[in-house]
Amino acid sequence: QSALTQPASVSGSPGQSITISCTGTSSDVGGYNYVSWYQQHPGKAPKLMIYEVSNRPSGVSNRFSGSKSGNTASLTISGLQAEDEADYYCSSYTSSSTLGVFGGGTKLTVL
Amino acid sequence: EVQLVESGGGLVQPGRSLRLSCAASGFTFDDYAMHWVRQAPGKGLEWVSGISWNSGSIGYADSVKGRFTISRDNAKNSLYLQMNSLRAEDTALYYCAKDYSSGWFDAFDIWGQGTMVTVSS
Numbered sequence: 001q002s003a004l005t006q007p008a009s010v011s012g013s014p015g016q017s018i019t020i021s022c023t024g025t026s027s028d029v030g031g032y033n034y035v036s037w038y039q040q041h042p043g044k045a046p047k048l049m050i051y052e053v054s055n056r057p058s059g060v061s062n063r064f065s066g067s068k069s070g071n072t073a074s075l076t077i078s079g080l081q082a083e084d085e086a087d088y089y090c091s092s093y094t095s096s097s098t099l100g101v102f103g104g105g106t107k108l109t110v111l
Numbered sequence: 112e113v114q115l116v117e118s119g120g121g122l123v124q125p126g127r128s129l130r131l132s133c134a135a136s137g138f139t140f141d142d143y144a145m146h147w148v149r150q151a152p153g154k155g156l157e158w159v160s161g162i163s164w165n166s167g168s169i170g171y172a173d174s175v176k177g178r179f180t181i182s183r184d185n186a187k188n189s190l191y192l193q194m195n196s197l198r199a200e201d202t203a204l205y206y207c208a209k210d211y212s213s214g215w216f217d218a219f220d221i222w223g224q225g226t227m228v229t230v231s232s
Contacts, residue, residue, distance in 0.1 A: 036211075036218035038156070045225060046148075046156065051211050051218035089156050093216045099170030100146070100158035100216055 003101035004029065004090055011109040017078040020106045022090030023071060028101055030071035034093035037066055037075045040105075041086045049088075050075060077108070085110040113137035113221050115207045120226030123197055131226055133190040133207030138221075141165075141185035144210035146219060147192050149203035149228075159205070160192065163215050170216075175201075197230045204228075 005023040012018040022029065022037075029035055035053045038046040048057050050066035053073060063078045073092070077084055090103040119131040131147070146161040160171045160181040169181055180193040190207055204227050208219035 034217055038219070040156075045206060045222040046219070047222075048211070048218055048220045051220070057211075057220060087155075091156075091158070091218070097176075098158070098172045099161055100172075102148075102156045102158060105155040 003094065003096075003098070004092060004103035006088075006090060006103035006106045008104070009107045009109065011111055012077075012080045013111045014080050014082065016080050017076060018080060018108065019077075020075045020088055020090075020108070022073040022075070022092075022103050024073075024092055024094075024101070025071055027096055028092040028094035029068065029073050029090075031095060032093050033068070035066070035068060035073045036091045037064075037073075038089045038091065039084075039086045040089065046089065080110050082110050084108060113209075115209065115221055115223035117205065117207045117223045117226035120205065120228045122229045122231065124232050125198060125230055127197055128193070128195045129197060129228060131192040131194065131205055131207075131228070133223060135188045135190065135207075135209070138209070140188040142213055144168075144213075144215055144217075145183060145190045146208045146210060146216075147181065147190075148206045148208050148219065148222075149201075150206070150225075151200075151203040154203075157203075161210070161216060162190070164213065168215050194228070197228075199230050202228060202230050 209221040
């Protein structure tokens with residue numbers, strides 16, 4: 001069981017918007033702004049999409065945005081495109097004995 | 112070009128040891144914390160271990176604490192993971208990842224392609 005909870009799958013049609021949630025506790029997501037999101041295509045290394053809750057690295061499309069409310073962080077992808085189909089993982093710093101935690105991952109299907 | 116290249120993976124028997132290496136290039140290695148993240152076949156990502164820029168702060172996942180040791184050599188731009196008492200559940204693709212900031216734990220902005228570790232008799 002992963003420390004952070006994500007839906008196993010989400011789907012949307014091209015052009016639509018989707019949101020992926022990432023629920024933790026006050027010891028991780030709710031207590032710190034070190035929440036990040038990663039995109040992983042099959043057979044590829046993960047790619048950083050969002051860092052520190054809502055910041056986009058250079059080169060990442062502004063269709064990707066992040067937010068946080070309480071113990072739940074969210075990744076929103078607007079204007080869905082076929083190439084967005086991938087697995088998405090959230091991650092957070094944690095004050096528990098394990099320094100870092102990931103969510104179980106969400107498979108995004110673009111219909 | 113910013114790059115991380117892992118090596119050292121392979122097939123190993125349960126209870127044996129293995130040492131992974133990660134060679135960094137294209138950035139000032141000793142400015143950043145570094146991490147190991149693994150992914151079992153068909154499964155999600157798991158943070159394994161992290162080390163600050165000067166090795167002053169080190170952390171491990173509970174699942175590997177006491178068995179794995181992370182280290183770095185800033186003069187050689189290299190990160191290492193010594194894995195002892197390996198178990199079948201350690202079978203995974205091991206990624207080396209650079210921390211985004213100069214702090215201790217922020218996000219992982221650069222990833223290698225991974226090195227596969229298979230623990231089996």
